[in-house]
Amino acid sequence: MKIAVIGTGYVGLVSGVCFSDFGHDVVCVDKDASKIATLKQGEVPIYEPGLDALMIKNVEAGRLSFTDDLTSAIDGAQAIFIAVGTPTRRGDGHADLTYVMAAAEEVAKLASDYVVIVTKSTVPVGTNRQVKQVVRKANPDLDFDVASNPEFLREGAAIDDFMKPDRVVVGVQNDRAADVMAEIYRPLFLRDFPIVTTDLESAEMIKYAANAFLATKITFINEIAALCERTGADIKQVSKGMGLDGRIGNKFLHAGPGYGGSCFPKDTKALARIGQEHAVPMQITETVIKVNEETKRRMIDKIFDLCDGQLSGKTVAILGVTFKPNTDDMRDAPSLTILPALIGAGAKVRVTDPQGQHEGTALLPGVQWSDNAYKAAQNADLVVILTEWNEFRALDLKRLARRMATPRMADLRNIYSAQDAKRAGFAAYDSIGRAAWTAEQAE
Structure with a gap:
């Protein structure tokens, strides 16, 4: 399966590398051209034990690539993961969803075939429904679904957490999207790691409740x-x-x-x-x-x-x-x-x-x-x-x-x-x- 990951920060890069190690064809995309250049040279811009070696392994295997061109990144992708920052918004303490919504709108304008747009970023309850509205408004004819797939990665142990998770949480609205997500995480399902499939709001809440x-x-x-x-x-x-x-x-x-x-x-x-x-x-x-x-x-x-x-x-x-x-x-x-x-x-x-x-x-x-x-x-x-x-x-x-x-x-x-x-x-x-x-x- 081809997967596009938008954002090469901590969550996006770790997720992209690990998805490629599952055997998927993964393209990581970022607007920061200098960061993409660094990644193409085989250098990891963050410190995470083991990530550099795993990244190089999958790049050499032809399963992982990096680009600053969103159009080429999502071309043919069956799932697009949004893994951009959601920093605390000044003044009210809420998560700033500016980057999430901007990414969703860009994807909507460029996508043509059926795709599942997956929010990997940590977002408040109700965000995925907002994402759906943004996409629908930007491209009313697009055939798509949204999914919530919060991350539970500990810095310093992120690869192990991704490959041997306590659980994977997936929020969807229908079986079609659930089937796509099940295929993405099939390597974990075959090894009996728990996959919790639920509604969008519950998936969003699980992340916040766990961390709190x-x-x-x-x-x-x-x-x-x-x-x-x-x-x-x-x-x-x-x-x-x-x-x-x-x-x-x-x-x-x-x-x-x-x-x-x-x-x-x-x-x-x-x-x-x-x-x-x-x-x-x-x-x-x-x-x-x-x-x-x-x-x-x-x-x-x-x-x-x-x-x-x-x-x-x-x-x-x-x-x-x-x-x-x-x-x-x-x-x-x-x-x-x-x-x-x-x-x-x-x-x-x-x-x-x-x-x-x-x-x-x-x-x-x-x-x-x-x-x-x-x-x-x-x-x-x-x-x-x-x-x-x-x-x-x-x-x-x-x-x-x-x-x-x-x-x-x-x-x-x-x-x-x-x-x-x-x-x-x-x-x-x-x-x-x-x-x-x-x-x-x-x-």
Whole structure:
């Protein structure tokens, strides 16, 4: 089957590459000619483990190609996936559907044969019906159907998520469209991965409800962590004890500096806005959004406290600035709240991140970039672990402490322990949801 994918951002590129690996003939199209040129050279403009090799494999097999010409891309396509951005709209928090509707209108004007127009972008409930109206208005004679096919890809594990999904959600209005979607995902169906076929609105809602629930779990455990710090409980033990309950599960119960990324911040805001529009306030989701921002600010207070309330003239080494490991994505990362506050307080901030500098250079003006953790910590007064990259999980803490002017650590991912810090010669250690420790207190 020939498939066209409009948009070569994270979702579009991963989807296009994986569809081609299913054996389909896939053309990825984007208006950004420079991005298309980069892809044609075999280079991936985003960091996603394994994506470059899989892309090259399918290009060489003749199943995957890239173009900035929409006309040629959709010629003969039986399915056209819209995978463009839906950023948060300024002012009201709703998802901006400008790019989705523009793509739908362009497709309508160029398509001639029957085609299923599939929305892969995350869109509010009712969007696919709007897409249908836009297409029908632009080309009343076109024979087409619309489908909703939300993505559930974790950055850093996207290929595995696509090839071995918990489920595939498909929203359609008739059997004809369902048959096309079934053929696209036939390789997964044959391997018994769940394919949930439903109506358009339910498919759209599943995406938002799932992400809002996961964001709620993260925010809940971060609130419990704050309480643990005041009561003497250990959040790692609390999380373990909770997670062993099969009704709760252990995923997304790791306390940290707050969620970020391309999905949770945007989707929680959009769901809250949908609720307001339909007079059904999403009170839990609205609270999650508020508490998540408070969590990020609480991290700033921790850092100040470790430096005796004074950051002016201090050097702070930051380990990791992307919102999670195994990605270069900086969108709504906690670092974008925390680091400017440190710089504003007069701190000299050094940063190291395996993939974060490409985006971080523009987003974090005023920081100094280092090649590794030990260089970043040279003569520093405090080291802050902000992203749990693997290379930060096995640091030589003694070596790190020896390089510092004042060996203090804010471990905002709970990678180490107070005992680890003490043995390594640190003078102070604080983490999330556990008691802080200082050498002075121990005396």
